Amino acid sequence: MLIHEQSRPGRRAFAQAPKDRPALDDIPVEMQRRAPPALPEVSEMQTVRHYTRLSRKNFSIDTEFYPLGSCTMKYNPRACNSLAMLPGLLGRHPLAPDTHSQGFLACMYELQEMLKDVTGMKRVSLVPAAGAQGEFAGVAMIRAYHDARGDGARTEIIVPDAAHGTNPATAVMCGYKVREIPTLDDGDVDVDALKVALGPQTAGIMLTNPSTVGVFERRITEIARLVHEAGGLLYYDGANLNAILGKVRPGDMGFDVIHMNLHKTFSTPHGGGGPGAGPVGVSERLVPFLPVPMVGFDGHDYHWLTEQDCPQTIGKLSTFAGNAGVLLRAYIYARLLGREGMVRVAEYATLNANYLARRLADAGFDLAYPGRRATHEFIVTLKREARELGVTAMDFAKRLLDHGFHAPTTYFPLLVPECFLIEPTETEAMDVLDGFVAAMVAIKAEAQSSPELVKTAPHTLPVRRLDDVRAARELDLRWTGSAG
Amino acid sequence: MPFIPHTEEDVRQMLAVIGVDSIDALFDEIPPTLRAKPLERVPEGLSEMQVAALMQARARTDGQPLCFIGAGAYDHHIPAAVWQIATRGEFYSAYTPYQAEASQGTLQLLYEYQSMMTSLMAMDVSNASLYDGASGLAEAVLMAVRANRKSKSRRILVPRTLHPAYRRTVRTIVGNQKIELVEVAFDASSGRTDLAALQAHAGKDFAALVIPQPNFFGALEDVDALTDFAHANGMLAIAVVNPLAMAVLKPPGDWGDAGGGADIACGEGQPLGAPLSSGGPYFGFMCAKQDLVRQMPGRIIGKTVDVEGKPGFALTLQAREQHIRRSKATSNICTNQGLLVTAATIHMALLGGEGLANVAATCHANTVDLLARLGGIDGVERVFDAPLFHEGVLRLAAPAADVLRSLAAHNVLGGYDLSADFPELGNAMLVCATELRTSDDIDEYAGKLTRIMAARTQAKCPVEPKFK
Numbered sequence: 001m002l003i004h005e006q007s008r009p010g011r012r013a014f015a016q017a018p019k020d021r022p023a024l025d026d027i028p029v030e031m032q033r034r035a036p037p038a039l040p041e042v043s044e045m046q047t048v049r050h051y052t053r054l055s056r057k058n059f060s061i062d063t064e065f066y067p068l069g070s071c072t073m074k075y076n077p078r079a080c081n082s083l084a085m086l087p088g089l090l091g092r093h094p095l096a097p098d099t100h101s102q103g104f105l106a107c108m109y110e111l112q113e114m115l116k117d118v119t120g121m122k123r124v125s126l127v128p129a130a131g132a133q134g135e136f137a138g139v140a141m142i143r144a145y146h147d148a149r150g151d152g153a154r155t156e157i158i159v160p161d162a163a164h165g166t167n168p169a170t171a172v173m174c175g176y177k178v179r180e181i182p183t184l185d186d187g188d189v190d191v192d193a194l195k196v197a198l199g200p201q202t203a204g205i206m207l208t209n210p211s212t213v214g215v216f217e218r219r220i221t222e223i224a225r226l227v228h229e230a231g232g233l234l235y236y237d238g239a240n241l242n243a244i245l246g247k248v249r250p251g252d253m254g255f256d257v258i259h260m261n262l263h264k265t266f267s268t269p270h271g272g273g274g275p276g277a278g279p280v281g282v283s284e285r286l287v288p289f290l291p292v293p294m295v296g297f298d299g300h301d302y303h304w305l306t307e308q309d310c311p312q313t314i315g316k317l318s319t320f321a322g323n324a325g326v327l328l329r330a331y332i333y334a335r336l337l338g339r340e341g342m343v344r345v346a347e348y349a350t351l352n353a354n355y356l357a358r359r360l361a362d363a364g365f366d367l368a369y370p371g372r373r374a375t376h377e378f379i380v381t382l383k384r385e386a387r388e389l390g391v392t393a394m395d396f397a398k399r400l401l402d403h404g405f406h407a408p409t410t411y412f413p414l415l416v417p418e419c420f421l422i423e424p425t426e427t428e429a430m431d432v433l434d435g436f437v438a439a440m441v442a443i444k445a446e447a448q449s450s451p452e453l454v455k456t457a458p459h460t461l462p463v464r465r466l467d468d469v470r471a472a473r474e475l476d477l478r479w480t481g482s483a484g
Numbered sequence: 485m486p487f488i489p490h491t492e493e494d495v496r497q498m499l500a501v502i503g504v505d506s507i508d509a510l511f512d513e514i515p516p517t518l519r520a521k522p523l524e525r526v527p528e529g530l531s532e533m534q535v536a537a538l539m540q541a542r543a544r545t546d547g548q549p550l551c552f553i554g555a556g557a558y559d560h561h562i563p564a565a566v567w568q569i570a571t572r573g574e575f576y577s578a579y580t581p582y583q584a585e586a587s588q589g590t591l592q593l594l595y596e597y598q599s600m601m602t603s604l605m606a607m608d609v610s611n612a613s614l615y616d617g618a619s620g621l622a623e624a625v626l627m628a629v630r631a632n633r634k635s636k637s638r639r640i641l642v643p644r645t646l647h648p649a650y651r652r653t654v655r656t657i658v659g660n661q662k663i664e665l666v667e668v669a670f671d672a673s674s675g676r677t678d679l680a681a682l683q684a685h686a687g688k689d690f691a692a693l694v695i696p697q698p699n700f701f702g703a704l705e706d707v708d709a710l711t712d713f714a715h716a717n718g719m720l721a722i723a724v725v726n727p728l729a730m731a732v733l734k735p736p737g738d739w740g741d742a743g744g745g746a747d748i749a750c751g752e753g754q755p756l757g758a759p760l761s762s763g764g765p766y767f768g769f770m771c772a773k774q775d776l777v778r779q780m781p782g783r784i785i786g787k788t789v790d791v792e793g794k795p796g797f798a799l800t801l802q803a804r805e806q807h808i809r810r811s812k813a814t815s816n817i818c819t820n821q822g823l824l825v826t827a828a829t830i831h832m833a834l835l836g837g838e839g840l841a842n843v844a845a846t847c848h849a850n851t852v853d854l855l856a857r858l859g860g861i862d863g864v865e866r867v868f869d870a871p872l873f874h875e876g877v878l879r880l881a882a883p884a885a886d887v888l889r890s891l892a893a894h895n896v897l898g899g900y901d902l903s904a905d906f907p908e909l910g911n912a913m914l915v916c917a918t919e920l921r922t923s924d925d926i927d928e929y930a931g932k933l934t935r936i937m938a939a940r941t942q943a944k945c946p947v948e949p950k951f952k
Contacts, residue, residue: 003596003833016563017839018919022849024732027871031704033732036837037604047833048565055574057589062573075487076577079532085567085759088543093553094763095900096546097892103545104762117525129615129764130819132806136657143660169806169816173626175660178811216513247511249520263819267487271823272590273580273612273783275765291656307652315656319556319618319649319752320763328762332539338529339522341486347507348488354510355498362501373513401586406579412807429489430498456791461585463796471788471800475777477609479599 003040003050004479013044057462058272059406065432067356069377069409069421070164070212072242072264074349077333080268084328094320098303104324105302109295111331112279118342119238119258120251121281125290127322131239134259134278135170135206140314141257141282141289142204142233143174148289148312154203154232160189162213162413164239167206176203183415187215187369189223198230208237209253210244210375212413213368214353214421224254233257233286238278241265242425243350243376246343256283265345266330277326288312293321348426349376352433356424359437364444368416377423379416380408386418391447391454393418398465399446399457403439486529547895550925552854554875554916555700555900556617556647557763558755560728560843561920562827563834566757570827580783580822584798585790590822591797594785597829604730604832604840605723605749606737607771611782613820617752618650620768621694621724622657623781623815624750627772628692628720629663630814631747631779635718637689643668643677645699646724648905666690672908675703675868675877682713692720695739695746698729701914702851702875703868711740720747727769728755728847729873731840736771748772757831758824767821767828778804781815843919847874850917850926857930858915863937867912875916877902877909882940884913890936896929 024032042050059066066073084090092104112124128134139157146154156179157171168178181193189207205227209217217223227234236250236258242265250258262268263276270276282290292313294305304321307313337345357378361367368379382393397407397420409421424433447454458464490498495507504510511519530538551559570576574589581587581594598610614620625640642651642665655665669681676699693714697707707723714721723736723746730736736746754766772780778801786800806813835843855876859866863881880887884901891898899913906912917926 002592002599004599012836012838013563013834016834017842018846019842021838021842021845024845024848026852027704027733027848027873030708031734031871033730033734033841036731036841037600037606037735039600039603039835039837039840040833041836041838042833044563044565044834047830048569050833051569051593051830052572054589054593055569055572057587057592058574058578059583059586060574061577066579068579071579073577073579077487079535081571081576083536083539086539086543088546088548089539090759090761091548091551091559092546092762093551093559093760093897094557095553095555096549096551096897097889099889099892100546100549100897103542106545107539107542114526117523120520129619129821130817132816132818133615133619136816140656140660164818165806165808165810165813166816166818168811169809169813172811172813173657173661173816175662218513218515221515221518244514246523247520248514248518252518252520261819269576269823270579270819271821272575272578272587272593272826273822274820275615275767275823276819316649316653317619317656318616318653318764319647319766320616322763323615323765324762325759325765332535334526335530335535335538336486336532339526341529342523342526344485344488347510348485348490350510351490351495351498351502351507354502354504358502373510397583398585401583406586407583427487427489430494458585462588463585463794464790464792466584466790466796466798467788468798468800471786471798472803474788475800476787477595477598477777477784477800478602479596 002479003042006042006046007040009041011041011043013047064404064406065428065436066406067408067422067424068406069423070239072423072425074267074425075427076267076269077336080329080332083332084325089328102302105295107328107331109297109302111327112295114334115260115279115281118245119281120249121258122284123287123290124279124281125294126279126327127291127317128259128278128280129318129323130274130276131259131261131278132166132170133317134280135166136173137280137291137314137317138235138257138259139170139174141286144289144314145286146203153200156201157203158197158205162211162415163206163208164212164237167237187211187213187372188217188219191219191223194223194226198226202230202232204233204235206235206237208240210240214375214377214379215369215372216375220253239264240376243346245346247346251283257286262326262330267333268326268329275323275326277323277330289314291315291317345426352424352426352428353378356422356433360440363437363441368419377421380420380422381416382418385447389447389451391451393420395454395457396443399443399454400439401458402460405436405439549895549897550928551897552915552917552929553897553900555914556752557760559760559918559920560755562757562759565834566827566830569830570823575826576823581799588797591785593826593829595787595797597825598785600829600832601769601771604727605771606735607749608774609777610771611780611784613825614768614770614782614817615821616764616766616768618653619657620750620770621650622654624722624748624770625654625658625663627748627779627781628722631776632691632720635689635691637691638662639664639666639690641666641668641685641690641693643694643696645670645677645701646694646696647700674870675701676705676870679709686717690719692722694722694724696724698726698873701868701877702872703870704873707739708741711744711746712742715742715744723749725749725751726755727751727753728840728844731837731844733873747776753828756828758827765821765824767824779814782817782820846919850919850921851875854915854917854926857926858933861934861937863941867909875914877912877914880911882911884911887936891932894932896932
């Protein structure tokens with residue numbers, strides 16, 4: 001039942017708002033609203049009960065194993081939330097003067113410095129609000145760099161076919177044409193195809209390493225050399241940074257610009273879809289173009305760096321300085337981990353992924369890249385199961401929900417048929433991974449003995465499989481009824 | 485090890501299953517020349533107790549000054565239940581609801597959010613959020629250029645009364661697509677968009693007109709005239725509004741004497757339950773007319789049924805989005821501001837339409853009181869005479885930066901200095917009082933400002949404003 005359907009005219013959560021409504025005598029009547037908006041009229045307890053109940057219809061990291069590939073669903077430490085919500089931090093106005101901001105700015109400055117270190121980049125701007133906005137900032141900086149050199153002929157961004165959808169979408173938002181290159185059977189980029197694609201029209205390439213198929217791009221140094229020789233720049237999609245934190249640095253691989261997903265690698269919450277934070281780091285040649293504001297330090301005080309300090313900046317990306325509260329959570333997480341903890345993130349994420357891949361392979365599932373070492377994630381292809389048993393990756397995914405596990409990422413990357421992209425993360429224990437293997441084995445057995453059970457899953461959730469076609473054809477995007 | 489559950493015995497067994505003798509061996513595909521040296525600028529890890537002490541000290545450093553700054557972020561009361569529920573692990577640590585059956589909580593909540601926002605804006609459809617007000621407007625501009633089929637123009641009319649940070653952000657985001665923003669001047673006495681200046685653009689080809697309400701100065705625009713002008717000239721009308729203000733002001737869907745209403749309504753969702761938090765995370769909202777729904781960026785939730793006919797909720801119209809349409813998507817946005825929308829939905833449910841109207845009217849009454857009190861001080865005067873909502877401009881007989889610095893030294897954040905963005909206004913500042921600023925707070929501010937201005941007058945002659 002919707003909150004709207006629990007509404008009763010005249011019911012109020014009285015403690016929530018000022019008791020009185022002063023008259024708006026000085027505002028002409030024709031500018032005023034005729035009647036307050038028709039929002040639900042409910043009590044405080046109804047509201048609390050309704051949304052608490054709704055929350056229980058969600059899978060979440062706090063309640064289930066959530067091996068969603070490319071999303072890094074690891075434990076979000078509670079301290080990061082409670083300390084970021086200390087009153088002094090929560091109540092700070094974004095336009096408060098520097099005299100009343102030194103505590104906050106110190107955290108941001110130190111976070112910039114730590115992110116520079118773990119990525120091997122020259123300088124970092126924290127402002128992009130999410131990965132896709134970080135991508136936008138990165139490609140916009142590539143464009144600004146070429147423009148500043150008077151090189152207007154570079155009109156293309158190269159993107160591997162396995163890339164996240166945000167990569168080509170971002171290139172287009174920055175006014176570029178997208179040129180796709182294929183991935184080889186072993187998961188590496190097709191360097192011969194890259195050589196053909198490169199030319200005076202190349203502005204840059206967007207790469208994820210480890211790639212979206214869960215392997216480390218072994219020829220990255222050669223790729224960087226080829227792109228640079230062609231006059232292009234290299235963009236690093238940091239979605240998979242968790243796999244290499246403290247082990248390898250994008251700057252050392254030859255990348256010119258990177259974004260980091262702090263809601264993945266630095267464990268800020270996904271919040272049912274956001275918020276994230278997508279700071280960008282750059283090599284020397286892109287420093288002048290970083291988005292503002294950034295935080296500077298003169299040895300004594302911290303201060304904002306704005307358009308006045310950075311005249312070649314690509315500009316602002318949001319009203320203030322991005323998702324500051326998310327950045328604070330990431331800062332706190334980084335201080336809890338420390339330098340030794342960061343390396344452990346990559347090590348144990350990789351250990352868990354390789355263990356789970358090996359256990360699934362031993363249990364009879366097909367790895368998409370069996371000859372390769374898994375990074376923090378890997379791909380299982382259920383093509384054989386689909387052919388022999390008529391049970392698809394989607395069916396497996398839905399049945400996993402019945403077994404108490406969130407499904408891995410399905411049908412991405414697009415080049416592997418019937419695929420599961422599985423990322424266990426470092427915060428899961430061995431027995432949880434074993435439980436997941438047992439569920440996969442059990443589902444396969446169900447698919448052999450009673451395939452309908454799997455094809456019609458889930459059976460134990462608040463709803464059965466939903467009619468997506470109807471959702472799109474008979475659009476119902478808001479409640480239009482009247483209160484009870 | 486922090487957040488890593490492995491025992492030594494676990495590790496031994498796992499390595500044996502994999503068939504390697506050390507964790508380091510798992511990195512053997514990485515060229516040895518690329519292996520990183522130990523991190524130098526990341527300090528050693530701290531315990532939770534140590535980090536707590538550090539963060540408490542940092543929070544104390546910034547104090548909790550008495551705040552009269554608005555300028556796009558407003559200090560409102562947030563009911564206790566809002567964030568207690570929003571930070572429940574089931575909301576806080578869930579992912580984007582791609583697996584609908586395992587995400588009915590988030591999906592139903594978002595559907596309720598869409599229902600509430602469309603009521604508040606009097607619009608047909610809402611998405612499930614964008615990053616913030618400024619970047620959300622950039623998305624609205626891109627959407628308008630795509631959606632305006634009558635016009636091939638890539639030019640947008642943007643009043644100078646729009647928040648300057650919004651203007652700058654939109655320029656960053658749409659500039660690479662060769663979209664041009666053409667500014668419209670404001671009337672010096674009212675602080676509203678100059679309708680005569682706007683008329684100069686009549687009959688020219690523009691894709692859209694941006695209409696802020698209230699505008700950056702707090703002044704109320706003649707939204708009916710502006711909306712009618714846009715439609716009469718083949719432009720889409722993009723409303724940029726404070727959602728709290730819409731509890732008492734005419735909502736975008738009702739704008740225009742011709743009855744057309746705004747085509748797109750967007751803005752900063754922060755006043756609906758997001759703490760100030762240094763500028764984010766907030767959320768950008770976006771609503772539109774029904775026929776524009778397929779041009780919207782971001783996620784949209786639809787109600788449908790499951791195989792047994794039971795109602796349920798799912799992401800819909802995903803063919804607009806980057807994970808399906810890639811380079812042909814309406815936007816590159818993926819992660820949005822879901823948790824803030826969770827808070828906003830609970831916030832709106834708790835306050836209801838009447839409660840929101842009480843908050844809005846109280847903010848306004850406090851601001852009117854503040855402007856009257858401060859405007860009566862020697863060396864301080866009101867600048868604009870148009871009706872306003874919840875925020876206003878004062879001119880000082882001294883540089884605003886100096887006065888604001890003196891106030892800050894007395895723990896009052898007195899307003900936002902307008903001199904950099906609007907030099908034509910002279911020594912002007914933008915002030916705001918929300919429902920949280922009591923009459924005592926306003927007294928305190930007025931008392932301190934009186935003393936500061938008096939001290940300056942005694943020290944030297946008042947500076948004449950350079951008003952054009």
